[in-house]
Amino acid sequence: MSIQFKHFVNTPESLVLDSLEGLCTLNPQLALAPADKASPDRSKVALICGGGSGHEPAHAGFATGCLLATAVCGNIFASPNASQVRRGIDLAENEKGTVIIVKNYTGDILNFGLAKEQYAAQHPEKADRVKFVIVADDVAVGKTQGKIVGRRGLAGTVLVYKIAGALAKRGGSLEEVYSIAQWVASRVGTIGVGLEHCHVPGTAASESHLSPSEIEIGMGIHNEPGNRRLSPVPPLKELIPQLLDFLTSTNDPERSFLPFRGNDKVVLLVNNLGGVSELELAGVVGEARRALDARGVQVERVLAGTFMTSLNMPGFSLTVLLLPSPADLDTSAPSTSLLLSLLDEKPNVPGWNSSRWGAIRLRAEDPAALIAAVQRACTALVVEEPEITRMDNIAGDGDCGLTLKAGASAVLKEVERGRVTGEDVVGSVITIAQVAEEQMGGTSGALYSIFFSALAQGLQAHATAARTLTPAHWSAALSDALARLYTYTRARPPSRTLVDPLAAFAGALAAQGGADFAGAVRAAGDAALATRDLEAKAGRSAYVEGDRLRQERVPDPGAWGVKAIVEGLLG
Template identity: 75%
Template sequence: MSIQSKHFTNAPENLVVESLQGLCSLNPQIALDVADKVVYVANPDRSKVALICGGGSGHEPAHAGFVGDGMLTAAACGSIFASPNASQVRRAIQLTESDKGAVIIVKNYTGDILNFGLAKEQYAALHPDRADRVKFVIVSDDVAVGKTQGKIVGRRGLAGTCLVYKIAGALAKRGGSLDEVYNIAQYVASHVGTIGVGLEHCHVPGTAAGESHLKASEIEIGMGIHNEPGHRRLSPVPPLSELIPQLLELLTSTTDPERSFLPFTGKDRLVLLVNDLGGTSELEMTAIVRETRIALEVQGYTIERVLSGTFMTSLNMPGFSITVLLLPPASVSDAPAASLLLSLLDEKPEVPGWKWSAGSQPLPAAEQIKQTQGTAPVAAVRGGATLRAADPGAFVAAVRRACAAVVQAEPELTRMDSIAGDGDCGLTLKDGANGVLRETDSGRISGEDVVASVIAVSRVAEEQMGGTSGALYSIFFSALAQGLQSTHSGSANTLTPAHWSRALSAALEQLYTYTRARPPSRTLVDPLDAFVRVLSGSDGADFGGAVKAAGDAAVRTRDLEAKAGRSAYVEGDRLRSEQVPDPGAWGVKAILEGLLAR
């Protein structure tokens, strides 16, 4: 089937901000900080715990559609499928500072954890008296990612996150303490499971129209919300009566060593959430609710609440996900009472994104669905020395070549990432390259002050790239600026190849304190590590050999199993059989080869 690649926009690059402005028209309680794309309650009750969330756009109504009385206090919104940067999150915290503190809730994606975590740590450093009043909850509810496959990166955060928002937000509105709100958010996050399924992937506005990922007869189980490939494909598309039991087996199995995440007994009380991933009709959604209820009750589960609608989408993906919240039995003394969880879930928040729900247990089907004959069933500023390049003109020319190489490589990087990740790597790097070119045109990047130039590149990576790549590049170039100053000594202010070599080694080691990825890992660290180590071994003299080593390492990612990054969620044999290099590694290759070219 074809991908729906047409959209209603003025310009794709303005879509996120214009959407948030429209949301403010719907909800008079909220305001928008346009510069940082933060939606927040304009006049929050600062005597109550603040709830802060966010992530990439494209998942509407999550996250901004849940900001308002009784739910979230602020949401920091990134570009489509890209994490907001740390400064955006800091702004969200500042706008909603509460006397009781704040709970930050994020989905388990590396970019979100890095950027929200960095903002939390920066806030604590600036306000040491409030450091213990900002707590962090990570939601990882995707059961499609097995324990072995996700042993480093963990499971993705999906629609179960919305139940965490709702229950924690209701308790905060009641005046719960910081610990109470945090503890109940942690409990819900650790007792939800989600599985998604799609008929096709989605299309990101502003990108080239892609080819279909799936055949007309195929369906994909375990798809993520950023266009990541799923756990397996089925053909032909099974009827719901066959599909739903397969999905529930992944959710509720206690015998599968890879997916026994929750202690189901088969007689549990559950909350059921059926979520539209963006492109599924209401007609189909209620049929899915019906079939899911039947399958759960056949297995002996008691469904206490049913929710259905668009909660966390993947733009216009034709698919749905099923989330179950396992309620605690009365015999468990160290858990919140099921009655408390249900009452918090039932409270109606004043937000446009939360869908109507009955607030009561569904009636037995026999009481509502009457079968009669003939009827059918119802369905910062820096200090230190000013250091110059040995040849300032050549320095700037090399920067421009590297940026041009990335821009030229964007279509191929996007193609690779559409298979190995979420499809945004090429555009993310292109945005960064264009940002660096603008800084160069303005004179803020020059060979006369290399440290200031490197800091400018770091700032571009943080503010204009975003996501995991932006955070990693920003950390690396920030560390490189530190390394250039700390490894330089003497009165001469001209950098030598040896200075660069030592500074790059220091920057790589600093980057490694923020990521577990080590070569060979099928990530951008593979070519980066190869480049730095060859350059270091020659004390900076063999730049050409170091670039070649990086290129070779990037090529070798075609045959590697992903250990980190979003490719870790993709079935490894498929990546190797299609000989798709890691797009992040290929981006590093393009940058370094651009620097080397004459």
């Protein structure tokens, strides 16, 4: 496999400075020392990080916002010298103290450590106000191999930045910020995989390290060789479980770094090492989530994007942050809710785009009751199939009952598989939307899929500050979903379609702020029944001769299906 060795640069020697100047152009909050234009908030703990360049957006792309006060950047894959780091400490001088966070590489530790000791020697009264955190999250390096030097620092470092930085922005004390950084650093693990190594600008063009049929697992971010090579390149469904074995193993004496105990909760970070397309990276995200679900690991957050690169390396890394378990409650572990809330805060920095965040896991107030309601609604559709089919033989083309039954039966199977759960409502609603699209098909399948997809978006939009969904969240999301549905259909009540009871249900629920669910169900039932006396303005019934519909007084079958669903939910 060929290595890309051509680059867009003025000169290799000016590349780092040119890049930093461009970054400052993108974000006026940033200033490039020694310009002395930066004005950090000196009432809060400062975070300093850095290391060699070539890992963009780390580290300068995370400066300011609620991540870092100062990023100290060396040449490509080379640590900044101690004088540069000292300058960074001086620029970040503040009232509460400073936490230095570095990856576990000898040059970084020596130069950042030397700068810290020099600062302490010159300011003995402030010596205890500069703390030092080392992140070593590479699980490809075994315990024997890393006995002296330890494991390398990889993409898990950015989770340490994010959580500690958000706590500092909230006004956390030096000890609080330092402690949470240390704890997160102790609970992250990362494994990388590449199709090829990268090329450093200004160096001679090199031959390929890997054959066209090979990949390498455990590569470092400075072109270091990996742990093993695989050939042929396996499909993701075979590769991802192998990578997760490195991260979650508890019986490998060389790599049992994280204390997985069963029923574990994690944050998943999928990091582009520089040369992977967005198309491929999204596939990695989906496969990693499925593989963790299959292991019984509960994924609380998913982050995906370009966070810590190895220049243009065609590869990616997986990082898991193992969240506190009940066994950790008696220790100094921070709470899961605190960690997740710090992760969820959106920083105003160029390197951390909030669009890279996956769906936040939202929980039902009573997860078991929600699933029971879903099962009742699906069962009600199955029971009503003959009656809906009879209605549709008169008012449509006769397939509405079977279509709804197919969708309901498929949802029941997803409940059995654990893909529809009250612990992850957004994910469950998305699953139901997919079922509607794939198992129902036709107009009904499309309408239901659009509605549930929009409902999932609405739930996320209205529950940004919560983790448990309330009736008010549901009500607001239903109104949003109905409005989104209206952009794809001309049907408006009264129209003798499923829109009639759906609009009645959403409207009645909104009128009471979600408080009167039973009243909303009655309104939907009344609207469905009223369709028997309505002129068909949309849907298949619009093509049926009007006199026949008036004589038969048959309710709209689609509307009757909505009635069955909401009555089933109510029980």
